[in-house]
Amino acid sequence: MPQRTVYQTTIEHLQILDEDAKLDTKLAKDTLTDEEVRDLFEKMVIYRHFDEVGFKLQRSGRMGTYPQNKGQEAAALGSGYAAKKGTDFLVPCYRENAALFLHGLPMHNILLHWMGDERGNQIPDGVHMTPLSIPIGTQMLHAAGIAWAFKIRQEPRCVITYFGDGATSEGDFHEAMNFAGTLQAPCVFFCQNNQWAISVPRESQTASETIAQKALGYGMPTTQVDGNDMFAVFKATREALDRARAGGGPSFIEAVTYRLADHTTADDARRYRDTEELEAWQAKDPIIRHRKYLESKGLWDDEKQAETEARAKKIVQEVVKAAEGIDKPNFEDIFDYTFAEIPESISRQRDTGRTSSLGQNPDQIGLQAESQRV
Amino acid sequence: MAELNLVQAINLALAQEMEADERVVVLGEDVGLNGGVFRVTEGLQEKFGADRVADTPLAESGIMGSAIGLAMAGMRPVPEIQFEGFMGPAYDQLVNHAARYRTRTRGAITIPMTVRVPVGGGIHAPELHSDSPEAIYAHHPGLKVVMPSTPHDAKGLLISAIRDPDPVVYFEPKRVYRSFKEEVPEEEYTIPIGEAKVISEGDDITVVTWGAPVFQCLDAMDNLPEDLSVELIDLRTIFPIDIDTIAQSVEKTGRCVIVHEAPRTCGMGAELSALIQERCFLHLEAPVQRVTGFDTVMPYYKLELDYLPESPRIQKGILECTSY
Numbered sequence: 002m003p004q005r006t007v008y009q010t011t012i013e014h015l016q017i018l019d020e021d022a023k024l025d026t027k028l029a030k031d032t033l034t035d036e037e038v039r040d041l042f043e044k045m046v047i048y049r050h051f052d053e054v055g056f057k058l059q060r061s062g063r064m065g066t067y068p069q070n071k072g073q074e075a076a077a078l079g080s081g082y083a084a085k086k087g088t089d090f091l092v093p094c095y096r097e098n099a100a101l102f103l104h105g106l107p108m109h110n111i112l113l114h115w116m117g118d119e120r121g122n123q124i125p126d127g128v129h130m131t132p133l134s135i136p137i138g139t140q141m142l143h144a145a146g147i148a149w150a151f152k153i154r155q156e157p158r159c160v161i162t163y164f165g166d167g168a169t170s171e172g173d174f175h176e177a178m179n180f181a182g183t184l185q186a187p188c189v190f191f192c193q194n195n196q197w198a199i200s201v202p203r204e205s206q207t208a209s210e211t212i213a214q215k216a217l218g219y220g221m222p223t224t225q226v227d228g229n230d231m232f233a234v235f236k237a238t239r240e241a242l243d244r245a246r247a248g249g250g251p252s253f254i255e256a257v258t259y260r261l262a263d264h265t266t267a268d269d270a271r272r273y274r275d276t277e278e279l280e281a282w283q284a285k286d287p288i289i290r291h292r293k294y295l296e297s298k299g300l301w302d303d304e305k306q307a308e309t310e311a312r313a314k315k316i317v318q319e320v321v322k323a324a325e326g327i328d329k330p331n332f333e334d335i336f337d338y339t340f341a342e343i344p345e346s347i348s349r350q351r352d353t354g355r356t357s358s359l360g361q362n363p364d365q366i367g368l369q370a371e372s373q374r375v
Numbered sequence: 376m377a378e379l380n381l382v383q384a385i386n387l388a389l390a391q392e393m394e395a396d397e398r399v400v401v402l403g404e405d406v407g408l409n410g411g412v413f414r415v416t417e418g419l420q421e422k423f424g425a426d427r428v429a430d431t432p433l434a435e436s437g438i439m440g441s442a443i444g445l446a447m448a449g450m451r452p453v454p455e456i457q458f459e460g461f462m463g464p465a466y467d468q469l470v471n472h473a474a475r476y477r478t479r480t481r482g483a484i485t486i487p488m489t490v491r492v493p494v495g496g497g498i499h500a501p502e503l504h505s506d507s508p509e510a511i512y513a514h515h516p517g518l519k520v521v522m523p524s525t526p527h528d529a530k531g532l533l534i535s536a537i538r539d540p541d542p543v544v545y546f547e548p549k550r551v552y553r554s555f556k557e558e559v560p561e562e563e564y565t566i567p568i569g570e571a572k573v574i575s576e577g578d579d580i581t582v583v584t585w586g587a588p589v590f591q592c593l594d595a596m597d598n599l600p601e602d603l604s605v606e607l608i609d610l611r612t613i614f615p616i617d618i619d620t621i622a623q624s625v626e627k628t629g630r631c632v633i634v635h636e637a638p639r640t641c642g643m644g645a646e647l648s649a650l651i652q653e654r655c656f657l658h659l660e661a662p663v664q665r666v667t668g669f670d671t672v673m674p675y676y677k678l679e680l681d682y683l684p685e686s687p688r689i690q691k692g693i694l695e696c697t698s699y
């Protein structure tokens with residue numbers, strides 16, 4: 002046989018709750034119970050409100066640039082819920098706030114981050130995640146490293162790392178996948194394919210038919226899921242995590258979703274994307290779909306919606322208060338966290354940075370003394 | 376002549392160079408239909424097509440490396456890196472290839488490329504959108520580095536950079552992008568790379584700066600005692616350094632303050648003050664002073680004005696130096 006096929010595969014797309022909120026009960030078996038869906042949906046409503054408040058805070062000058070998560074909540078919640086809180090480790094980008102909140106990140110931390118305050122990145126003890134990551138495509142390598150450590154220490158823990166479709170073009174992405182693959186690290190690569198990387202559509206980002214198939218080159222199981230369907234997201238993520246925990250190495254999940262907002266508050270998507278496309282995806286909003294499902298099960302109604310929205314308002318009000326109520330960080334904070342032990346040159350800048358122009362003690366270079374002599 | 380801001384002046388220079396020379400191509404993230412996140416390349420794709428104004432995949436090493444290839448093949452690429460904080464992935468290609476090709480091929484292969492990079496702080500941007508890494512690139516042999524602070528200089532320097540036979544890193548101070556307009560000639564003109572500009576003449580002290588702090592220095596000068604006359608120099612080109620203009624000034628004034636946003640240690644202020652003491656030792660009446668960012672990570676924006684050399688700190692620096 003001079004010529005033979007050496008590799009062949011297919012990529013599956015999983016949808017369990019369709020756009021019309023019809024559930025495939027066979028596939029839904031052993032995924033989420035209706036009560037779990039209801040609880041997660043409540044969170045979805047609250048986090049959607051948080052996101053809208055984030056937008057408004059920026060517009061009213063109370064916060065800097067903010068990237069809305071709107072439309073991607075099912076992907077974040079379904080995957081975050083599949084991971085073990087307090088055990089597994091999250092390595093996020095910046096568009097999966099809901100997963101971070103599920104795993105215990107105080108909501109005001111996210112606001113603080115976008116308010117230009119590093120204290121937003123101070124992850125509390127016992128909350129297992131890295132802070133938001135700004136350089137696109139870089140954090141997945143950290144995930145591979147953290148998972149490697151879990152493997153070395155034989156801890157039954159996994160890592161899940163989040164990134165966008167655009168991030169899969171960066172070299173670091175491919176290095177992360179290759180490391181995790183060769184190390185068989187317990188790591189789940191969760192791509193939120195929201196169809197856009199700022200103004201660049203998915204089709205221009207890569208000539209690959211799917212994002213999911215990129216993982217084939219790194220020897221890991223890979224699948225595509227409807228990212229606006231919590232059942233599908235949960236099922237795929239749970240399977241990937243179970244496999245990783247059992248020593249089966251890394252997996253890849255492409256969640257097909259959509260960025261319903263501008264890229265960030267600094268962006269105007271009307272410049273580059275059609276309203277028809279946006280409107281088509283607005284109809285697939287996970288809020289609409291999951292509410293419809295719960296209503297069909299008699300677990301949700303207008304009253305419950307109103308009550309949840311009122312609760313969301315209260316919760317987010319408190320979160321904003323916590324973020325805005327905090328004093329401006331100290332000048333000294335610029336210096337105090339540079340090293341475990343601050344070198345003298347830096348502590349001198351710290352101590353004199355406000356009284357002299359130099360960030361240096363004038364006494365030490367004789368300036369003060371000289372100037373007094375004049 | 377029209378009144379243009381920095382963004383518009385750069386846009387005009389790009390359009391005119393693309394018009395004049397079909398080898399000139401623009402590439403980068405969101406530079407096409409979106410016109411760049413700062414709108415610097417607005418309208419260019421419409422005018423010159425998607426081949427010459429290309430939205431690339433999200434990959435800075437890809438942008439820089441393929442621009443090098445374009446240059447080798449006879450094009451004049453103008454890659455954009457969206458923010459200075461994202462030069463990281465492009466660094467290998469820029470310093471290990473672009474900067475070295477002429478030398479290592481003994482002139483057989485050259486890289487005429489202009490890397491446009493928004494730079495600097497003061498605009499309340501998120502993390503990694505506010506740094507000032509100009510000294511890093513000036514330190515790499517084989518790269519020219521410029522940073523215009525005015526629309527007029529921006530146009531002339533960009534045209535020079537694009538026509539330059541070697542790689543030029545062209546830093547654009549974000550804080551100045553839309554801060555003011557000035558008359559910019561419609562016709563093409565060049566401002567030579569390697570020439571500083573005396574913004575205002577004075578006898579008592581020389582202040583050297585570049586980029587956005589030019590305006591902080593002007594502000595500081597407004598609040599100095601009337602009888603103190605300051606000579607303000609905008610370096611404009613970070614490398615090669617126009618030490619002649621600076622030395623001429625310091626020989627006259629005997630005192631010098633250097634102002635930059637970048638951290639102090641190994642910042643351009645260190646190199647400049649070494650050059651000044653080499654050239655002007657016997658004329659100096661005070662140690663050369665540096666008013667700079669601190670040797671710390673650029674803080675998030677709540678503290679950025681505490682970090683940056685704002686006008687009160689510059690004013691203090693000038694007074695400390697003159698009272699020495």
Ligand SMILES: Cc1ncc(C[n+]2csc(CCOP(=O)(O)OP(=O)(O)O)c2C)c(N)n1
Pocket residue numbers: 096135136137138164165166167168169193195197198199260264404433435457461
């Ligand atoms: C290394 C790097 N290059 C460029 C940027 C600027 N930038 C911020 S977000 C973004 C697009 C990201 O797209 P994607 O990965 O699809 O994530 P999304 O924003 O759609 O969630 C770009 C280009 C950056 N932050 N980091």
Ligand SMILES: [Mg+2]
Pocket residue numbers: 165166167193194195196197198199
């Ligand atoms: Mg995206």
